[in-house]
Amino acid sequence: MSTVSFDPARASLGPSVPDLATGFQSWHSDTRSRVLAELTNFLDRVRVHELSAVGVDAVLAQYAVGGKCLRSAFMYLGWLCAGEPDAAAVRASASLELLHAFALLQDDVMDDAVLRRGSDAAHIRLSARQGGRTGVTPNFGTSAATLLGDMCLVWAEQMLRESGVGADALARLWPRYDAMRIELAVGQFADLGNDIRERPSLETVLGIARAKSGNYTVRRPLELGAALAGASERTLKALGHYGTRIGEAFQLRDDLLGVFGADSITGKAQDSDLGQHKATSVVVAALEMAPATTRRELSELVNRPELDHAAIDRCRTLIATSGAPERIEELIADRVDDAVRAIQERALGGDRRAALEQMALLCTARRL
Secondary structure (H helix, E strand, C coil): CCCCCCCCCCCCCCCCCCCCCHHHHHHHHHHHHCCCCHHHHHHHHCCHHHHHHCCCHHHHHHHHCCCCCCCHHHHHHHHHHCCCCCCHHHHHHCCHHHHHHHHHEEEHHHHHEECCEEECCCHHHHHHHCCCCCCCCCCHHHHHHHHHHHHHHHHHHHHHCCCCCCCCHHHHHHHHHHHHHHHHHHHHHHHHEEEEHHHCCCHHHHHHHHHHHHHHHHHHHHHHHHHCCCHHHHHHHHHHHHHHHHHHHHHHHHHHHHHHCCCHHCCCCHHHHHCEEEECCCHHHHHCCCHHHHHHHHHHHHHCCCHHHHHHHHHHHHHHHHHHHHHHHHHHHHHHHHHHHHHCCCCHHHHHHHHHHHHHHHHHCCCC
């Protein structure tokens, strides 16, 4: 799929509302800029001044305003599949970045992560700000990060509710919004027991990934935006199918990056997935596909209580030679092709279909 220049030109509502007619790259860049501006304005308005000394402002900048804005872009694109460019819809979509900040904060505490987006994880940063002070509990950092995550969860709904989108439109959105949040928590529950030493099947791993990450990254944001704009059931169904498949492909790519990706891409320690014994698709596929001798060695390594850097490097070599990375690449390509076919067969505007195709590439073609 090539980069598309979008047609026909659509009426502009002013420089604050990006227009697909300017081309995908420009639209995506403008949408992200607008989302970040809306987030910054909102966080300035709800800022809790008493917490500034703790380092909360810096953590919010890292977690809420430091990302790629995939989810908000998908939500706004869902809106555009049934509605016209609208500043209130951009603000509503931007609220998903606060929900994502909540999920990241929670995930980093649960995983005892070291890095996030190339910097220390929130619980480490918050703990460091309290170093040497009397009366501070040993688990201050994790407790503070958990509380900040709770605040982001509340702020996400507040920003959506105060976006300026009409009450009738919001009423169409709330059931899907609630379902997405519960689905995310259920996925996190499933992930707690998702240990490679238990040897789950590839289908089980994909199901967990779909609930924990894939759906809430692509499918649900698209459906939220489309529902907000009053899309038909036909459009919602097409976007749902596309979103499920691209969400799966997104997580498969993330699994490859979790084993082979550079820190500059993942923003996390290179050994996070292997070191934490996570049963990701690429590791499970390697155990299923590898020759017997390779499988035995890889099984012995991943079953160790702790893996040092030498063991992790050896795991990478065994996984690479098993054929699993190529198999995961095939699964990614199959899902992207299926998703693109789904939207090509539905009555969406040509520029909207092209934007969905480009978004599919944007979130599944990240390089190792």
